Amino acid sequence: xxxxxxxxxxxxxxxxxxxxxxxxxxxxxxxxxxxxxxxxxxxxxxxxxxxxxxxxxxxxxxxxxxxxxxxxxxxxxxxxxxxxxxxxxxxxxxxxxxxxxxxxxxxxxxxxxxxxxxxxxxxx
Numbered sequence: 361x362x363x364x365x366x367x368x369x370x371x372x373x374x375x376x377x378x379x380x381x382x383x384x385x386x387x388x389x390x391x392x393x394x395x396x397x398x399x400x401x402x403x404x405x406x407x408x409x410x411x412x413x414x415x416x417x418x419x420x421x422x423x424x425x426x427x428x429x430x431x432x433x434x435x436x437x438x439x440x441x442x443x444x445x446x447x448x449x450x451x452x453x454x455x456x457x458x459x460x461x462x463x464x465x466x467x468x469x470x471x472x473x474x475x476x477x478x479x480x481x482x483x484x
Contacts, residue, residue, distance in 0.1 A: 361386075361394045367466045369477060375462040377404035378439035381432060391441040391465045400471060404463035405442040406482060407434050411457040414450055439463070444471035451476055458482045 363386065366374040379389040385401040386392050393402050405411070412423045412434060422440065425433040434440055439460060448471060450456045459480045468477065 361396050363392050363394050364465070364467060366390065366392055368462055369464050369466050369469055369474060370461055371466070372462065374465055375404075375460070377441050377460065377463040381434065381438060381440070383439065383441045385441065391463060391468075393465050393467045399443040400445065400467060401441040402444050402465035402468040403442045403447040403472065403477070404460040405440055405447060405457035406460065407436050407438045407440060408455075408457050409436045410455045411450055412436070414453060414455045415446065418446075418449070420446065444468045448472050448476065451480065456480050 368374045374390055376389045377383050377391050382389055384390050384392055385397040391402045391404050393400060415422050422434045425431060447456060459477050461477060461481050
């Protein structure tokens with residue numbers, strides 16, 4: 361697999377999203393992507409209880425630990441490389457997580473409009 365250029369939605373070098381828990385399609389802590397990343401795990405999202413409940417409801421339980429896979433489960437405040445389509449779905453349903461723009465890959469813009477990302481951006 362060949363990684364796409366590590367650039368964020370601001371046109372700058374992609375910042376890390378999270379190493380604890382370790383995230384990303386490549387499990388390198390960044391929302392890097394490639395042609396094989398069919399889910400486009402490109403949005404660096406900050407988890408909220410509301411979003412985690414929504415994600416579980418729509419079939420992607422991110423909060424329940426899966427020790428067999430080395431996954432402790434996410435909790436509010438954790439940063440995670442989220443599928444761009446799931447982020448947009450949560451936005452459309454009124455429960456999007458916050459977004460770290462510096463750590464969100466530019467490929468997210470193929471699915472999520474910049475205005476939507478900016479409207480949910482964390483400050484600072």
